[in-house]
Amino acid sequence: MxxxxxxxFGNSFERxxxxxxxxxxxxxxxxxxxxxxIFPSIYMIIAAATRISPNxxxxxxxxxxxxxxxxxxxEQFHVGLWNTMVFTVFAVGTEFLLGLxxxxxxxxxxxxxxxxxxxxxxPMMLPPVAVAITWKLIYEPQFGVxxxxxxxxxxxxxxxxxxxxxxxxxVIVADVWQWTPFMFLLMLAGLASLPDExxxxxxxxxxxxxxxxxxxxxxxxxxxxxxxxxxxxxDALRLFDLVFILTGGGPADRTKTLSLYxxxxxxxxxxxxYAAAISxxxxxxxxxxSTWFIKRMRLAD
Amino acid sequence: MAHRRxxxxxxxxxxxxxxxxxxxxxxxxxxxxxxxxxKYDIDIFSIPPQWIPANPxxxxxxxxxxxxxxxxxxxxxLIIAVSTTLVSVVFGSLAGYALARFQYxxxxxxxxxxxxxxxxxxxxxVTIIPLYIAFNHLGMLNTKPAVIIAYTAFNLPFATxxxxxxxxxxxxxxxxxxxxDGDTRWGAFLHVALPLARPGLAATAIFCLIISWNEFLLALxxxxxxxxxxxxxxxxxxxxxxxxxxxxISAAGFxxxxxxxxxxxxxxxxxxxGISFGAxxx
Amino acid sequence: MASVVFQDVVKKFGTFxxxxxxxxxxxxxxFLVLLGPSGCGKTTTMRMVxxxxxxxxxxxxxxxxxxxxxxxxxxxxxxxxxxxxxxxxLSVADNIGYPLKIRKVPQDKQRQMVMEVARRVELDxxxxxxxxxxxxxxxxxxxxxxxxxxxxxxxxxxxxxSNLDAKxxxxxxxxxxxxxxxLQVTTIYxxxxxxxxxxxxxxxAVMNKxxxxxxxxxxxxxxxxxxLFVAGFIGSPPMNLIDGEVKDGVFTSLGxxxxxxxGSANAASAVLGVRPEDxxxxxxxxxxxxxxxxxxSVELTGxxxxxxxxxxxxxxxxxxxxxxxxxxxxxxxxxFAPGRVFLFDRQSQDRVDF
Numbered sequence: 017m018x019x020x021x022x023x024x025f026g027n028s029f030e031r032x033x034x035x036x037x038x039x040x041x042x043x044x045x046x047x048x049x050x051x052x053x054i055f056p057s058i059y060m061i062i063a064a065a066t067r068i069s070p071n072x073x074x075x076x077x078x079x080x081x082x083x084x085x086x087x088x089x090x091e092q093f094h095v096g097l098w099n100t101m102v103f104t105v106f107a108v109g110t111e112f113l114l115g116l117x118x119x120x121x122x123x124x125x126x127x128x129x130x131x132x133x134x135x136x137x138x139p140m141m142l143p144p145v146a147v148a149i150t151w152k153l154i155y156e157p158q159f160g161v162x163x164x165x166x167x168x169x170x171x172x173x174x175x176x177x178x179x180x181x182x183x184x185x186x187v188i189v190a191d192v193w194q195w196t197p198f199m200f201l202l203m204l205a206g207l208a209s210l211p212d213e214x215x216x217x218x219x220x221x222x223x224x225x226x227x228x229x230x231x232x233x234x235x236x237x238x239x240x241x242x243x244x245x246x247x248x249x250x251d252a253l254r255l256f257d258l259v260f261i262l263t264g265g266g267p268a269d270r271t272k273t274l275s276l277y278x279x280x281x282x283x284x285x286x287x288x289x290y291a292a293a294i295s296x297x298x299x300x301x302x303x304x305x306s307t308w309f310i311k312r313m314r315l316a317d
Numbered sequence: 318m319a320h321r322r323x324x325x326x327x328x329x330x331x332x333x334x335x336x337x338x339x340x341x342x343x344x345x346x347x348x349x350x351x352x353x354x355x356k357y358d359i360d361i362f363s364i365p366p367q368w369i370p371a372n373p374x375x376x377x378x379x380x381x382x383x384x385x386x387x388x389x390x391x392x393x394x395l396i397i398a399v400s401t402t403l404v405s406v407v408f409g410s411l412a413g414y415a416l417a418r419f420q421y422x423x424x425x426x427x428x429x430x431x432x433x434x435x436x437x438x439x440x441x442x443v444t445i446i447p448l449y450i451a452f453n454h455l456g457m458l459n460t461k462p463a464v465i466i467a468y469t470a471f472n473l474p475f476a477t478x479x480x481x482x483x484x485x486x487x488x489x490x491x492x493x494x495x496x497x498d499g500d501t502r503w504g505a506f507l508h509v510a511l512p513l514a515r516p517g518l519a520a521t522a523i524f525c526l527i528i529s530w531n532e533f534l535l536a537l538x539x540x541x542x543x544x545x546x547x548x549x550x551x552x553x554x555x556x557x558x559x560x561x562x563x564x565x566i567s568a569a570g571f572x573x574x575x576x577x578x579x580x581x582x583x584x585x586x587x588x589x590x591g592i593s594f595g596a597x598x599x
Numbered sequence: 600m601a602s603v604v605f606q607d608v609v610k611k612f613g614t615f616x617x618x619x620x621x622x623x624x625x626x627x628x629x630f631l632v633l634l635g636p637s638g639c640g641k642t643t644t645m646r647m648v649x650x651x652x653x654x655x656x657x658x659x660x661x662x663x664x665x666x667x668x669x670x671x672x673x674x675x676x677x678x679x680x681x682x683x684x685x686x687x688x689l690s691v692a693d694n695i696g697y698p699l700k701i702r703k704v705p706q707d708k709q710r711q712m713v714m715e716v717a718r719r720v721e722l723d724x725x726x727x728x729x730x731x732x733x734x735x736x737x738x739x740x741x742x743x744x745x746x747x748x749x750x751x752x753x754x755x756x757x758x759x760x761s762n763l764d765a766k767x768x769x770x771x772x773x774x775x776x777x778x779x780x781x782l783q784v785t786t787i788y789x790x791x792x793x794x795x796x797x798x799x800x801x802x803x804a805v806m807n808k809x810x811x812x813x814x815x816x817x818x819x820x821x822x823x824x825x826x827l828f829v830a831g832f833i834g835s836p837p838m839n840l841i842d843g844e845v846k847d848g849v850f851t852s853l854g855x856x857x858x859x860x861x862g863s864a865n866a867a868s869a870v871l872g873v874r875p876e877d878x879x880x881x882x883x884x885x886x887x888x889x890x891x892x893x894x895x896s897v898e899l900t901g902x903x904x905x906x907x908x909x910x911x912x913x914x915x916x917x918x919x920x921x922x923x924x925x926x927x928x929x930x931x932x933x934x935f936a937p938g939r940v941f942l943f944d945r946q947s948q949d950r951v952d953f
Binding site for chain 1: 329332333335336339340342343344346347349350353361362363364365366407408409411412414415416419420421429433435436438439440441442443444446447448450451466467469470473474477501502503506527530531533534538548549552553556561563566567570571573574577578580581582585586
Binding site: 488490491493494495496497498499500501504509512513 | 649650651670671672674676677678680681682684686687688697698701702745755
């Protein structure tokens with residue numbers, strides 16, 4: 017009962033298609049990504065090296081490194097850079113510690129109840145705009161919930177997001193609320209994949225729970241922690257939605273992040289050349305940082 | 318890890334208490350936006366705050382979705398999210414499969430994979446200005462296709478990477494068996510690899526949907542007209558310098574959250590799996 | 600119904616040469632086993648026949664047709680994978696029928712053929728199950744059924760028995776041999792297990808480092824190994840290989856082994872090979888004694904007793920009578936069966952005839 021497959025060795029189109037499959041399957045994605053990254057990159061470099069007049073009829077003028085030199089003296093830029101760094105360090109740091117702690121608790125005490133985990137993960141999926149609105153409502157100085165709690169506790173009322181001293185803190189709290197779940201989820205996944213044997217061996221060797229955590233859990237989790245931190249840091253460095261709605265960068269520029277500043281330069285001050293220069297700076301430092309981080313943590317393999 | 322030493326009662330109680338606090342802190346803001354969306358303005362502003370709406374009303378939903386164009390925004394969001402997801406998942410699985418399975422000369426496979434991942438690291442604000450200018454030239458500002466193209470640029474690297482790690486986890490012999498059995502490579506991809514990658518496809522699609530549904534900055538810059546704006550832009554538009562329409566934005570904001578919440582519970586299995594391996598494998 | 604011919608076939612992965620200059624003809628209806636340790640190029644050789652690897656240089660013919668550029672689907676070969684490669688999302692019936700579905704065989708004919716094949720490999724009760732609901736042996740049968748359902752020109756089997764437990768392996772070995780005889784299909788079978796090779800093959804090709812060391816019937820390979828590698832690889836327990844020197848037909852080792860009557864062979868560094876069953880325990884003081892050495896261990900296998908002796912640095916294994924009794928460190932005299940010792944050159948690894 018021999019079953020034939022038709023034409024003896026197939027037609028030439030089929031052979032061509034199969035032979036070039038590795039290129040054909042890659043092509044659509046590559047074309048989209050090349051157009052949408054190469055073109056903007058070239059534009060940014062050209063724009064940053066010119067002075068673009070607000071009047072579209074006037075030609076662009078070559079400006080050399082002028083736009084980049086402005087970075088050195090622009091205090092607003094320095095403020096934005098400082099704010100972005102402060103935000104990144106404190107927000108990501110807090111999220112990591114809370115996420116890890118929560119994951120350890122759930123891993124140890126509650127193993128089944130998946131819906132609990134889903135609830136705890138919910139904030140990271142919600143639209144940042146809705147999150148910002150919610151926290152704006154909570155921080156509201158007059159009728160907000162937070163001041164009601166302060167009042168009940170007999171503490172002084174605060175303007176929170178509107179207060180020069182507390183604005184950054186308020187933004188960080190809202191971000192921590194939204195993104196701790198992300199850390200939590202990754203740590204939970206990491207914990208779930210830990211092998212049992214080393215713990216059994218350690219327990220037999222008499223290692224305390226604390227020692228087991230330092231000597232086994234943390235080293236095992238290291239790659240997951242590294243990736244989680246990298247992803248969160250990249251996101252934190254581009255923070256926009258939350259500050260745009262919650263504080264608008266204020267008060268007194270205390271929460272103005274680099275992304276927000278670029279937006280203002282480009283659209284409010286109508287200075288795309290300078291915006292391009294700042295963008296290139298951001299791009300360069302982000303890529304440099306992530307490359308260093310990936311190499312350092314040996315994530316590439 | 319059942320082997321870890323059974324803990325004494327007090328530790329356990331402290332742990333449960335901590336988890337309970339975490340649950341309350343997680344849920345309260347969501348509850349609060351929902352509660353306020355059902356209050357009359359006067360109740361929203363009441364001091365002390367009204368913990369439970371005393372006179373529930375759907376007034377703000379009516380205001381947002383009937384009097385103001387939030388229905389259009391929501392529809393735009395949906396169309397954009399679904400289209401972006403379709404394009405990203407289709408192109409992403411093709412490229413992901415290619416990178417997972419085929420040999421390329423020299424170090425090209427590694428280079429391309431890394432380059433695709435690195436495009437994900439680009440902050441959106443960096444590419445948005447040139448995109449804005451390009452779409453302006455093409456007369457595509459304030460159109461859904463423009464937003465979809467921009468979103469695809471940001472979702473595709475992620476989709477490719479996720480599908481690549483999923484395909485790499487599938488045993489290659491299955492496709493080889495199919496080829497020996499009489500399939501072409503393409504046929505083996507369609508008949509064997511793709512059906513087996515369904516969980517990965519689901520997880521990837523979920524992420525693309527959520528990211529596109531939530532996105533703010535790109536849409537803010539690429540769309541200025543009611544006809545083209547998305548839900549987040551519509552909500553932000555009601556926070557003005559002079560007045561914040563609390564009831565309305567609460568209603569719209571909560572509405573924007575609803576599909577995500579339903580979604581999260583329906584697909585929780587895929588979600589955990591998807592995120593964990595997507596992230597663990599980079 | 601087809602021969603498979605390799606002509607000067609080379610396969611390189613980057614700078615690594617997996618198969619170098621392979622020339623081999625697998626005859627029509629032959630059961631040929633490619634035998635060798637892992638990484639010797641045997642699986643690569645088989646995958647080139649299937650079209651899963653491209654040939655770097657040289658030519659492959661199936662049934663007289665040059666197939667270098669032919670897609671796997673047109674080569675009309677069937678393959679059984681080590682991991683079985685069953686489609687986990689398809690039922691047993693759909694797994695077996697997959698080659699027919701691809702070839703657009705009418706539904707009812709498909710069903711009939713699947714039934715027939717399933718009965719042949721005793722799977723008829725399990726057709727609706729998914730692969731994950733089957734035992735290892737059953738999965739193996741599904742893989743086999745999928746291969747035989749369309750009577751291809753060539754069967755390719757990549758260590759098909761290695762994932763089965765020992766008992767099942769012996770049973771399946773016999774079934775495979777019978778099946779091939781019944782179907783009369785040219786078969787290339789890859790394994791690292793020399794017992795499988797000996798029991799199944801018409802001819803065995805022993806591969807090492809991408810090269811065929813020796814091609815011959817199991818008997819030839821066993822009784823007449825042409826290289827040191829083949830000698831050491833075939834046989835269980837393996838052939839004893841003793842380093843020493845030969846002067847004018849007399850072999851001596853540091854461990855006190857002395858064998859004469861090796862013609863006029865001369866070599867400063869030679870290896871003497873003798874199989875455990877060709878060594879006999881002799882009564883004390885026998886003049887046929889080749890070496891006297893203390894017992895290192897004694898293992899009763901049932902049909903015989905394996906006695907290991909320590910002769911200097913070397914350990915010698917002797918297959919002695921099942922009633923042999925001996926203690927650790929007890930001195931034993933042994934003699935090698937005349938005409939059953941082999942001599943190899945340490946440098947070239949080749950047999951030295953005498």
